[in-house]
Amino acid sequence: MLSDPIFILSVIGMSSCVIFWMKDTIKSSEEENFITRNISTVATLFGLMMLYSIFINAGDLGIILFIGSIIAFLVLMVGVVIGNSSIIQTSRGYFIPIFLIFVLRTFIYEPxxxxxxxxxxxxxxxxxxxxxxxxxxxxxxxxxxxxxxxxxxxxxxxxxxxxxxxxxxxxxxxxxxxxxxxxxxxxxxxxNGKAISREFIETETTTITKRYRDSSGNITTRDMDVTIDLYYEEHGNKKYITRNIRGENxxxxxxxxxxxxxxxxxxxxxxxxxxxxxxxxxxxxxxxxxxxxxxxxxxxxxxxxxxxxxxxxxx
CATH class of the missing domain: 2.10.109.10 (Umud Fragment, subunit A)
Incomplete structure (x- = not known):
């Protein structure tokens, strides 16, 4: 993910948006160009690009939350140092929720x-x-x-x-x-020579899609009717149901x-x-x-x- 051009471009774009916003806020200039007028829209587009890159590369969103927390914190510190209340209020509004989500997702629970x-x-x-x-x-x-x-x-x-x-x-x-x-x-x-305890439940018939690789290396699929045996299996302190297809493996x-x-x-x-x-x-x-x-x-x-x-x- 970190080497994906889309991800790199989105990071550069988001960082540029933050820099332009800070410069515009510090100057408090009434003159506006295209970027300052549409900074939120541009940042949103780069954010969507970043999420797309994470999705297609099966990336870890936790890394993005960590980077976002650092950036928001640095911007907050800049606002504190220069005494700009607008930067402080805005960056604090981003830093607190991003950091809390990062902590929750990284150290407690992740969907x-x-x-x-x-x-x-x-x-x-x-x-x-x-x-x-x-x-x-x-x-x-x-x-x-x-x-x-x-x-x-x-x-x-x-x-x-x-x-x-x-x-x-x-x-x-x-x-x-x-x-x-x-x-x-x-x-x-x-x-270690001891069978995992299991108990037969029932048999059912269903249709599944099987994938095959032909002699040329191409993968094809085929629907087929199969008979399935269901078992209760007990391993450690867990009891669960397993599914076995008759005639397979x-x-x-x-x-x-x-x-x-x-x-x-x-x-x-x-x-x-x-x-x-x-x-x-x-x-x-x-x-x-x-x-x-x-x-x-x-x-x-x-x-x-x-x-x-x-x-x-x-x-």
Whole structure:
């Protein structure tokens, strides 16, 4: 994100707007040019460009809030030094809410929207989760070492993390700890030789869209009817429902031994999840940035209406 030309241009543009506004306020000149007359509109356009860059690059809004807090604070200090009440009042009105949002989002809770169906049936695409940022220790960035309250993830936690192969946050179920041996036989998970407790619920038939990569490397999709088995699974102190597609991934080819300071994660939608059994691999401890605590809204698409019927604590 920081190397994106759109982001760089938006930062330069926003900074220029702040400088022009300060100069105009200090001079208190009655002469106006195009920029001073339309400073709010221009700043809004650059702000929208910045948000667009964050969205397409899956950037961390916390960084923007941090930068915004610093800029607003510096402008406030300039106003105090030169004794300009207009600059003081305006910058204070920006600094206080931006800084409070930054603190709340960085150190307490952060909203996160699930982008896929890898956690079905409990969590679905479009669900908005509240991520507890201090579950595994406080940190400014999403990755890196915690500097306060270094709690470790526990079995069964719904964790939000940055996978090693992709800067986009993922949400999965924590299955294995450092040093554990994980083995999957006919969709039954064994941790250090002991099977994770599960109980059959029911079977259902549905239509899913499968993605395939042909010999040329092109990805195609195809709808197919499948039979799904639902299970209650109990791991650690968490009890949740998993989803298994009959005929898919009958047996994984090997056993995994989790290295030190790494974890093994899986989606509850076991046959349709990119997790530690596939590209994600083992997740470093420093890549966890929170535990998903609550579901507060579901918004499946931009043209859909959000709904709140599934609000509640996440198991």
């Amino acid at each position: 996160y929207q699930i982008p896929s169906g890898s956690m079905l049936p409990g969590l679905q695409k479009g669900d908005f989760l509240v991520v507890n940022k201090n579950s595994y220790g406080l940190k400014v960035n999403r990755t890196g070492k915690s500097f306060v309250i270094k709690n470790d993830p526990e079995y069964g936690d719904v964790v939000v993390f940055i996978p090693p192969h992709n800067p986009v946050p993922y949400v999965k179920r924590l299955i294995g700890m450092p040093g554990d041996s994980v083995r999957i036989i006919n969709k039954q998970i064994f941790i 009958i047996q994984y080819p090997s056993e995994w031994t989790i290295p030190s300071n790494h974890y093994f994660v899986m989606g509850d939608n076991r046959d349709n999840s990119n997790d530690s059994t596939k590209d994600v691999g083992f997740v470093p401890r420093d890549n966890f940035f929170g535990e998903a605590d609550y579901l507060f809204m579901t918004w499946e698409c931009w043209t859909c209406m959000p709904y709140f019927s599934r609000v509640g604590k996440i198991n």
